[in-house]
Amino acid sequence: MITAYMKYYQILLLMLVGSFTARSQQLTTSPLDSTLLYPKQYGTFENYEFILNGARIEKEELLKYPEAKFGRVFDYIQGPKRKYQGVLYLHTPWYPPSPADHHADDPAYFINNIQVSPYAIRSTLVEEYTAIRRSEQDTLIDGIVYQGSIHVDTDEDFFANRMTISEIVKKYTGLPLENVIVHWRDRYWDPLNSGIIIQDHFPLYYINPKGLLEVKVDRVRFADGERYFVHLVDQGYRYNNLTEKGWETPQKNFVVFFKPREFDPKAPCYIADFDIAGKDIRSRAQGEPEPSLGEAAYLKKLSAHMGLPADQPQAETTRDSILVQFIVLHNGAITGLESISPQKPVHAKFLQAIKQHSCVWTAAWENRKTLLFRRKMVIFYGKDKKGNIRSLDRLEYRYDALQPTS
Known part of the structure; x- marks a missing residue:
């Protein structure tokens, strides 16, 4: 019995030490100001596998494909026999993107009359909403045709503690936005949570800088010149996203924005046809x-x-x-x-x-x-x-x- 108790406390002690170590690492990697994150050197995706339109290519071959664009990127789970650190998926316009944006067909979203991305609207506090208005009319904004729009009025001071990706890139890298591609992701890598590639419309994406854990830059040479690939590792990213499974999201946001064209703006979290027969x-x-x-x-x-x-x-x-x-x-x-x-x-x-x-x-x-x-x-x-x-x-x-x- 004494031996069993000793083993129990040894395991408990190891867990506590691991917890303190992880917390310490998180604190040391969380930015306090831009000088701690400003990249001094740029990587070049060393030891990454390049996949273009479903076929493996060498990095230098990108110069032959002037229409090549990023689709997604993620790290491999490391192992002793793993040749590559990660993989980049690219595509040309005549090849389906991999994968498609989860919210590409969403309406245009506005918070207190300011347009935001589908990821930003899903990080709001629904409890703070005072009104929701929805329009079914197609809307052309900055070259994008949106199928309708949703306007949210809220008491939450959403923009007070957040920065746009444009501001984040400027503050932590100083790079010109016209040469930047952003990979915004959570700190945990897996194929279902590989983040989102953002190549334009940066001002629509809002991030709380307190959640930033890492800013890293890789350079990639395309046919039309060198591009900078900015990795933003953000501990809040997974809460800003929404899929049917796999990623965590605020429950009320799931109710409202799971099918953004179907909820009732006059009763956003009221389920009129819920069947309670036989329920406890x-x-x-x-x-x-x-x-x-x-x-x-x-x-x-x-x-x-x-x-x-x-x-x-x-x-x-x-x-x-x-x-x-x-x-x-x-x-x-x-x-x-x-x-x-x-x-x-x-x-x-x-x-x-x-x-x-x-x-x-x-x-x-x-x-x-x-x-x-x-x-x-x-x-x-x-x-x-x-x-x-x-x-x-x-x-x-x-x-x-x-x-x-x-």
Whole structure:
């Protein structure tokens, strides 16, 4: 028994040492200013395999293909018998890119009237949205035809702590953008998470520089001249991307932008047709759904949507309330919203406001597993003598009485 305990603590000690070492490495590789990252020497993709249109070529042969463009690049898993460090995939316009951009057919995205990339919109805090507007009309912007557009208004100061890739390249390399190709990726390499190649429209891509772990430059000679390949290793990249599987993404972003042309902008995280038949729906849980930014901020958003004054009314009001219920799903989206109070004309405004701000709810959980949860809540509000709502005062949760056991 003593030997078993000693082995256990030895393993635990090794894990702690490994954790501290990894943390130390992360801290030493995270940039503090541009001087720590500014490349003094440029690589040339030494020991990399070059694949053009599906066939292996020598690096020097690129001079024969004036239309060659980058498709993707990633490192091989190193081993004692591995000849190459990594591989570059290239293609010419008459050959399919490898792979196609995951979001090439997405609409144009705007955050507070500033255009951003599909990766940037997927790194926003959906809980902070105040409104979403969508247009189906094709839009031509800087030579690209977008199939419609989506405008997000948000309280998040998204641009305060982020820089465009143009600014990142200028600050950390000083290279002219017209000669730059950017490879933006996460620090972990694998074929499903090989990053994205960005060759133009750099101002649409936003990065928090605090997440940058490495900036490295390789030079490659093409037929039309030398190009600089800037590697941006960013610990936040995988959270900015979105695919059906393989990469992590904020759950609410997945609900809204998984099919960006299909969600309802007036109820972005409300799933009207979710089938709850036969599902285990809890009414109590270890962790219960609540507005992620707090109840006061939630009521403020509901008030703004309903057109209520921001300040407390001076006129005399009387208290009233509405009791609603809905089901919070595993990803924090909601369904089955209804009023279970005696019906009043003003209740329709409440239901629409709750749907509009359906992205704020945390998921219920028990023993590290998410649950379906039926949330009942009362919203107390003040109304004037004419019956008009003047203020939302507070909310309380309600629970069904426990049924006696036989």
